[in-house]
Amino acid sequence: MAESNPGTGEVSGRIKEIHCQPCLNKDNQTTNVAEKFCLSCNEFQCLDCSNVHYTHAFLRNHKLVNASEAKTKQGSFDMKGLDQCDQHQEVLKFFCEDENQLCCSTCAIVDHRKCHSVVEILKVAGRSTYRxxxxxxxxxxxxxxxxxxxxxxxxxxxxxxxxxxxxxxxxxxxxxxxxxxxxxxxxxxxxxxxxxxxxxxxxxxxxxxxxxxxxxxxxxxxxxxxxxxxxxxxxxxxxxxxxxxxxxxxxxxxxxxxxxxxxxxxxxxxxxxxxxxxxxxxxxxxxxxxxxxxxxxxxxxxIVPVNKAMILTPVYSIDLKQEKDDVKEPLYTGIDFLPDARLVAVDNKNKKCLVYNEKLEKVGSYQLSYSPQSVVVVSEEEVAIICANPLKLDILRVTKTSDITLDRTIKVTTQYTSICQKDDKHFVGGTINHSTPVRVISSTGEENDFNINFPSKSYPLDTSNCTYIRSSDKVVLTDRSEHTVHIYDIKTNRRVVVKDEQIKEPLGVAVGPFDTILVCSNRKNSIVQISQTGQILSSFKTDMTYPRRICVLRDKSFLAITNSVVSERKLQKFKISY
Incomplete structure (x- = not known):
């Protein structure tokens, strides 16, 4: 009668079966027991899979040994706790493909029960793309x-x-x-x-x-x-x-x-x-x-900035429909990510500030008394909302539980359509019908102009947006009517003008990975990636009409966009890769 071994949890006298890894990688319904181990391929194989070594000339120099001889060699690497769950201190056995996370048994049951694809690590490890x-x-x-x-x-x-x-x-x-x-x-x-x-x-x-x-x-x-x-x-x-x-x-x-x-x-x-x-x-x-x-x-x-073309993978998408307490169909004129990946949006038509979680599920809402123009995240729990009428900048506090309260109000003298952060004490705002298209706003409400020779042109509402690149001290300004993106260098007072067939009616703009520039090409229904020198690096066709606003998570791993077309308004989230 076989006896239990308390030290290993196995039954003495019984040999633990190891399955063929090529069969597992093919997602076979049934997998064969491994009888061979290839020292060159570094994997266990059944007889059918190992026979490939005899049919292909380039595999004949591989060394095959019995699986039983190789079993003692596997798992000899000391993981030093890397195979333990940080939260539950259990062995990591599963991988959630929906959220790209390692899971122990408790994680899989408690935290990922709603996910669609939680698989054993053994099945996904062989086809890992991040080698x-x-x-x-x-x-x-x-x-x-x-x-x-x-x-x-x-x-x-x-x-x-x-x-x-x-x-x-x-x-x-x-x-x-x-x-x-x-x-x-x-x-x-x-x-x-x-x-x-x-x-x-x-x-x-x-x-x-x-x-x-x-x-x-x-x-x-x-x-x-x-x-x-x-x-x-x-x-x-x-x-x-x-x-x-x-x-x-x-x-x-x-x-x-x-x-x-x-x-x-x-x-x-x-x-x-x-x-x-x-x-x-x-x-x-x-x-x-x-x-x-x-x-x-x-x-x-x-050491010049790295200009890598990005790849966008859709993650989540929601339709923006009029709800019971809405007066009109929602129109998001500003979006930005909080550091913990929640998304803040301002609804111009229904005078709201809203918070979405990582899966674009609405978790917070705050009623405003005015129509907001834009929003920017200031810190872990603060956002700034700009308003054209009345002239003011509101600082709102957003807690970890997505409760929203008004913290303070900053009075301004200029109408602004877009806003971004310059540093800890200053904002950069895109103006409406003003002699200077971009201005600096301090945290106390003082407004100043950049030392830039801007063209003598003012921009009506919804014809321009701006952003600021901290690392290189540059201002980016979109010109919707001229199908142009302007990149101004504050230090040298020089300008790069970007015109391209891929850029039609540009509006929303944000700083992307490697401090490249991401622009909503309104009439092309696409997101265009531009280097700071004006080179078109990539263009991504969206499945929404008239993309209007764009924002990027602080670590540059995700971006979100929203559009303005009537009856087909959406909010979408994408994963950024290269």
Whole structure:
């Protein structure tokens, strides 16, 4: 009689069956028991599937062994808790294809019971499209950039030291002509240079330490990936990929940010050789000017934004129908994502602010006293709504449970049709019938103009929208009547004008992945992706007529659009990939 083994949960004397992996990948109704294991393919196979090695010449050098010999080798990779559910501390056994999440038994029953496709990891692991090569390519890219940062910082520190020594040499040459004054000058300059060097070296050392930590994390990730693909099972490989995607994305984001902000420190000294030296101490008259400054590194300047064409996959779609408490058919003139992926929308016709969850199910509503023009998310629990009549900007609080309350009102003097955030204390608004098409609004209601030579043209309601690109300090303005998108560089006061057959009556605009520009091409019923230099990167045909507004989730993983055609108004959500 067979006995139970309490240590493993298996019955002694009984051999655990392993099923053929090619059969599982074909989704066969019945799968054969694996009798062979291919060391080259790294998978268990039944006799029928393993016989392929004898019929195809390029497979004949693969080594086949009995499945029983290979069973002890599988699962030898130490997952170090990666195969445990973070919430329930149970083994991960399932994968929800609807929400792209790993699940334990409790997750599958409690949290994903309404999902349509929750499958065993063993069945989906073999057909995973997110392989180690993808993670490794991204990690290698991040590691290369992190190495560039560290090398640049080391070079900058050496240059800083050389600059300091060079100044001393120049001062000593000058001291031969005016000994006493330059003795005092040396003391004066050395003190300031030393103070600047000390402060700067501390900052550079801290930055270097942070990026060396990134390198350590990258190396650990690469070692884990290599190890699991050499020793781990397909299930373990799949779990590691899913678990590490977020870590890799965070590393990618952090190192990219470090690259964009990489600085070279310089110290210079300029002496006026026409100087007439008065009999005054150096504290009263300094024969030269010490300049302590930071400048953007050439390396950072050479790292240009990545212009990748995006791929949009429809996720959820709802029809916007008139409900019992609605006066008219809904018209959403503004949408934006909260950081937790809930969607905020403003209904111009029914004077409402609404909140939708990740599946576009309405979870919150707030009645306004005016017709809103646009909305922008300010923080985790704050949104700003602009109104053209009366002239004001309302700040509303949206709780985690989607309760909405009015927090404060900011008075303005200009009519605005669109709004986005410039920084923590300022907004950018697209104006209505104003001499300046785009203005800056402070959190206290002060309004100012950009230092840009805008064309002398005003825009009536629904003929233009704007957005702002923080990373490059650029304003984007759509011109519906001219079928044009304008990209203004604030720093250089230069403009890129984008006209293309794919852009007809552009209106809604948002900042997309890699800080590219996404525009609603109204008459083409499409979303057009544009680089900051004006290059058309991609165009996606929607199944809605006259797309009007667009917004993108903060991590650039999802976007939402809505339209304005009568009786066919929709709200749709898409997943962004590349």
């Amino acid at each position: 180690s090569s993808t993670l490794k390519v991204k990690l290698e890219e991040v590691r290369e950039k992190a190495n560039i940062i560290v090398d640049s910082i080391v070079s900058s520190k050496e240059k800083l030291d050389e600059d300091g020594k060079g100044i001393l040499v120049e001062i000593r040459r000058m001291r031969d002509e005016v000994m006493k004054m330059f003795d005092e000058l040396e003391i004066f300059v050395v003190k300031d240079v030393g103070s600047f060097q000390k402060e700067t070296l501390e900052k550079l050392t801290l930055k270097q330490s942070q990026n060396e930590k990134y390198l350590t994390d990258i190396t650990t990730c690469l070692e884990t990936i290599d190890n699991v693909y050499q020793n781990g099972s397909l299930v373990q490989q799949f779990i590691v990929e899913q678990k590490m995607k977020n870590d890799v994305n965070v590393l990618h984001k952090n190192v990219n940010a470090e690259c964009q902000g990489l600085e070279t420190v310089t110290v210079t000294f300029n002496f006026d050789e026409t100087l007439k030296l008065p009999p005054l101490p150096v504290t009263d008259y300094v024969p030269g000017q010490l300049t302590l400054s930071f400048c953007l590194s050439e390396i950072a300047n050479s």
